Amino acid sequence: MYNTTIKKLIEELSTIQALETSIAEGYPDILDGIEFTEDYGVDFRQTLELEEQDFYINIKKIDEKTKNIKNYAVGLISRDKIINQLRHDDEDHHNSKKQVKEANPPHHKHEGKKERIKGSSGTLSDLIRDFKNILD
């Protein structure tokens, strides 16, 4: 049984998932029925305040052929500890980036291209499942 916080999170993800096709078509209604322009629809960032964490979702790119959301980041940030409790994105792990010089500690779970756990890299439905598994 999920608590209220988890329910909110899952609902939010489910809402985004349900809009995935319309986002890809360039006319999403993510927020209060607003009609996005094409430029608008491929760049969406939003933070949702939960009870003890903030949930965030950043969408930058939609694959026109597959209609899948690409170049994304979704995650949970602990408000007290100010750390990522969970983060999924499709970028290289920052420890792999030259400019970081391995200074970034492994303070959060991160499933970039090179350190992606099985099943966490696909569609939003995959992410919803992972959130359920982690937060249940």
Add this chain to the structure above:
Amino acid sequence: MTQMKKNKLLNLITIAKKDLIKWLYYAGVKTTVEFYQKADEIKNNSFHKYTDVVDHINYIKKLESLNV
């Protein structure tokens, strides 16, 4: 852009600006000026926090550019 769409866009800009306060908080600063002053330090502590704040600032700029 119709007035209704304009109002919704302004609403989204307002929300995005409130979000910026959170992202600055997570980066350990209070203002964008302080953020840019401590950019190198923030990068070294957490590359996510640095890029997320930069991305969010750019996102707000993009929204504001649509508000014409």
